[in-house]
Amino acid sequence: MIDFTIPDEIEKLKETTQKFIFDTVIPMEKDQRQDNHGPHDTLRKELNEKAKKIGLLSPSVGKKWGGLGLDMRGMSVIFEASGYSLLGPQAMNCSAPDEGNMHLLEIVANKDQKEEWLKPLAAAKIRSCFSMTEPSPGAGSDPSMLQTTAMRTKKGWIINGEKWFITGFNGAKLNIIMARTSEKIEKGTGATMFLVNNTDPAIIKLRTQNSMESSFVGGHCQIQFKDLKVSDDQVLGKVGLGYKYAQVRLAPARLTHCMRWLGAAQRAHDIAISYASKRYAFGKKIGNHGGLAFQLSDSEIDIYLSRLFIYNTAWLLDQGKEARNESSMSKVFCSEAAFRVVDKAMQTLGGMGVTDDTVVERLFREIRPFRIYDGPSEVHRWAIAKRLMKNMEGKNIF
């Protein structure tokens, strides 16, 4: 039987997180140190200091590295609470891409690499980015189309290629680069991950991409590697196992995105309920009109189901299961549900919904891209169906 009781220490941590978000983070949401490419590092650092003071920094990272060492179930509760403000995950150092990168380093990096990169990342002293996606005809939904190459030399490797949508690139110290190290990409082998100092002059920024959302520090960039020299010490894990490590990073990272965006959806829903229970039209509160009442109920159901998806998948991951199917289903459901909830909240608010009088308009822009990154909905649905077909092979059911 699955026990959904939240342990006392997590319940207490949730209360501390909620208080921090309400008393400290939300009042800073209109801070001027933000633009179309995200909050500035100075704002992030100030928030990190405040989170650190009350013991909320780096909840996902092991205690050995100065984090809180939460398991996935603990993260489910705390990340949702932090996601109630778009600045919350930045403040607590549990935002993408750093949170996923720290998870990857904790599992795959060697001792020296952890000292060099994980330690300062966990202390929020530096930031990182993850370079996988490439412009056409390179890797996108299909990662096996990887074009960036790392060629063997006597002293190490030379990397050449182009990437885009590299979140957090501006100002990041570490760049985790995925490159092809074999002619053939087969059965998840043929690519390797490299840990590279992002200030290397052979990493060239082509442009910062303008996107509809703006909650990630460092924006999203199109970049080029031009004869980038790296040594064997910079290989993460083993040569050729880059795709395997990408899975180590992506399955939990997908779920932590779901957790944070669930918190954001809850905020939009709360704002909608608050408005619907005060605003009158045609002689009664708008929330008492059937058409709108059903919308509020549907959002409540979407939020409840998202939480169940997250808790169950987190529980499986905590047991060491890969939970690929569950993480795909969670990603599809939670990303689409969060979008529905925010869309309905906007409708509930009438004209005010499209203005910046509330955070709902911003959340509408922030949540939409989640249906694309970390695997578009269609790709996950396709993967789920492929597994269904495979499991049915050799069976005949009437």
Ligand SMILES: Cc1cc2nc3c(=O)[nH]c(=O)nc-3n(C[C@H](O)[C@H](O)[C@H](O)COP(=O)(O)OP(=O)(O)OC[C@H]3O[C@@H](n4cnc5c(N)ncnc54)[C@H](O)[C@@H]3O)c2cc1C
């Ligand atoms: C805000 C944001 C941040 C990102 N951050 C990063 C980052 O930090 N690092 C990084 O490496 N990448 C990042 N990405 C890239 C992201 O992972 C890719 O956009 C995503 O994997 C899709 O790849 P693509 O854009 O090349 O789409 P394409 O591969 O061109 O696919 C386009 C569309 O084709 C459809 N499609 C594809 N395959 C199938 C299929 N099998 N069945 C049905 N339909 C299909 C889908 O609708 C898909 O949306 C980010 C993207 C965004 C939007």
